[in-house]
Amino acid sequence: MSLKSQFELAKSEYEQWGIQVEEALEKLRDIPISIHCWQGDDIDGFEVNKAELSGGIDVTGNYPGKATTPEELRMDLEKALSLIPGKHRINLHALYAETDGEIVDRDKLEPKHFEKWVAWAKKHGLGLDFNPTIFSHEKAADGLTLSHPNPEIRRFWIDHCIASRRIGEYFGKELGTPCLTNIWIPDGYKDIPSDRLTPRKRLKESLDEIFAAEVDDTFNIDSVESKLFGIGSESYVVGSHEFYLSYALKNNKLCLLDTGHYHPTEMVSNKISSMLLFNEKLALHVSRPVRWDSDHVVTFDEELKEIALEIVRNDAIDKVMIGLDFFDASINRIAAWTIGTRNMVKAMLYAMLMPNEHLKELQEKGDYTKRLALLEEFKTYPFGAIWNYYCEQMDVPVKEHWLAEVLEYEERVLSQRK
Numbered sequence: 453m454s455l456k457s458q459f460e461l462a463k464s465e466y467e468q469w470g471i472q473v474e475e476a477l478e479k480l481r482d483i484p485i486s487i488h489c490w491q492g493d494d495i496d497g498f499e500v501n502k503a504e505l506s507g508g509i510d511v512t513g514n515y516p517g518k519a520t521t522p523e524e525l526r527m528d529l530e531k532a533l534s535l536i537p538g539k540h541r542i543n544l545h546a547l548y549a550e551t552d553g554e555i556v557d558r559d560k561l562e563p564k565h566f567e568k569w570v571a572w573a574k575k576h577g578l579g580l581d582f583n584p585t586i587f588s589h590e591k592a593a594d595g596l597t598l599s600h601p602n603p604e605i606r607r608f609w610i611d612h613c614i615a616s617r618r619i620g621e622y623f624g625k626e627l628g629t630p631c632l633t634n635i636w637i638p639d640g641y642k643d644i645p646s647d648r649l650t651p652r653k654r655l656k657e658s659l660d661e662i663f664a665a666e667v668d669d670t671f672n673i674d675s676v677e678s679k680l681f682g683i684g685s686e687s688y689v690v691g692s693h694e695f696y697l698s699y700a701l702k703n704n705k706l707c708l709l710d711t712g713h714y715h716p717t718e719m720v721s722n723k724i725s726s727m728l729l730f731n732e733k734l735a736l737h738v739s740r741p742v743r744w745d746s747d748h749v750v751t752f753d754e755e756l757k758e759i760a761l762e763i764v765r766n767d768a769i770d771k772v773m774i775g776l777d778f779f780d781a782s783i784n785r786i787a788a789w790t791i792g793t794r795n796m797v798k799a800m801l802y803a804m805l806m807p808n809e810h811l812k813e814l815q816e817k818g819d820y821t822k823r824l825a826l827l828e829e830f831k832t833y834p835f836g837a838i839w840n841y842y843c844e845q846m847d848v849p850v851k852e853h854w855l856a857e858v859l860e861y862e863e864r865v866l867s868q869r870k
C-alpha cells in the first residue's frame with residue numbers, strides 16, 4: 453500500500469476526532485527548529501588561537517570525520533538539512549568566527565567575521581541564531597566570567613557579549629528574521645560557597661551593562677540560559693534558574709530553559725505553561741540528560757512529546773523559540789543532527805495530532821478516566837503513516853532511509869578527512 457493510501461487511512465482515523473490533519477502539516481512546515489552547529493565539530497570552533505573545551509561541559513567519543521573547517525561544517529550541515537523536513541535555523545557560537553588567519557579576541561569580534569555564514573544562510577534560506585562563547589578561553593580559566601571579582605575579566609566578557617549582540621543584530625538585519633542571541637555562562641563553584649549573593653550581584657550588574665548597549669530588538673532578541681550545575685560547579689552556579697527567571701521577567705528578556713539543566717525528575721514541560729502566563733516568549737535548548745546534563749541526542753521520548761504538547765495545546769508555537777543542544781561524538785555527527793532534529797519536528801506533529809481541546813474538556817469536567825484512556829490510546833494511533841507521508845511530501849527520506857544517505861556521505865566525504 454502506498455504511503456498516500458496509508459496516510460489517507462490514518463487521516464480518516466484522526467478526522468473522526470475533529471483533528472485537521474492537512475492543517476497540521478501546513479503549520480508544521482513553518483515551525484523552525486534552531487539547529488546547533490556545534491554538534492558538527494564537538495564545539496571546537498575555528499579560532500586561530502583555539503583553547504581546550506572548558507566551562508564544565510563535556511563531549512565524549514571520537515567518531516572519525518568531524519568537520520575541522522568552516523567549509524566542512526557548512527557542508528555537513530547541508531547534508532543534515534537535506535534529510536530533515538521543513539525550513540530551519542542554524543545556531544552559531546562566537547568561536548565559529550572566520551578571521552582569515554588573524555587572531556581576533558572575543559571582545560573584538562565584529563559582524564564581518566561572520567559574513568561567510570550570512571552568505572551561506574542566505575543561499576540556503578536559513579535564519580541564524582547566536583551565542584557569545586563565554587568558555588574555552590584563558591579569561592574563563594578559573595571558571596568565573598561575568599561574575600568574576602576582577603573587573604578587567606568582567607569587562608572583557610561584557611564587551612564580548614555586547615559584540616555578540618551586535619553580530620546577532622547583523623544576522624537579523626541581513627536575513628530578515630530576528631536572531632536569538634543567548635547568553636550562558638559557566639560561573640560557579642565546585643564546593644560549598646561562603647557567599648552566594650555577591651557573585652550574583654556582579655552577574656546582574658554585568659548583564660545590565662550588556663543590555664544597556666543599544667541593539668535593535670527588531671533584529672536581535674536576547675535570552676539568558678540558566679543551569680543547575682556543571683563539572684567543577686557542582687555546588688553552586690551563579691546563573692541559576694531562579695536568577696535568570698527573575699532577571700528575564702524584570703528586564704523583558706527571554707528566559708532559556710535547557711532540558712538538561714534541572715534535577716533529573718524536574719521536567720521542563722511542566723514549566724512552560726507557568727512561564728507563558730508571565731512571559732511573552734521563552735526559548736528552549738532541547739537536549740536529553742542521562743543522569744546529568746550529558747547532552748545526549750534528543751530521542752522521541754515522553755518528555756519530548758510533553759514539551760511539544762505544552763507548546764501546541766497552549767497555542768504557543770509563535771511564543772516558544774525551539775533550539776536544540778546536544779553534542780555526541782560517539783556516533784556519526786550528521787546522523788546525530790538528523791535523529792535529534794527529525795525527532796523534534798516529529799514531536800510537534802504528534803502534539804498537533806492530539807484531540808487537545810477534547811482532552812481539556814474532559815479534564816475540566818473531572819473525567820480523568822477518559823482523559824487517561826485517550827492519552828494512552830492515542831499513543832498507538834497511526835501517527836507514523838502521517839509522519840512518513842509528510843517526509844515524502846517534504847522531499848526528505850522516509851523512515852530510516854535517510855541513514856543510507858548518511859553512510860554514503862561518511863564513505864565518500866567524512867572518511868577522507870584527516
Ligand SMILES: C[C@H](O)[C@H](O)[C@@H](O)C(=O)CO
Nearest residue numbers: 490509583636710737777
Ligand atoms: C554550547 C552551548 O552554549 C552550551 O551547551 C550551553 O547552551 C549549555 O547548555 C551548557 O550546559
Ligand SMILES: [Mn+2]
Nearest residue numbers: 677710737777
Ligand atoms: Mn544549552
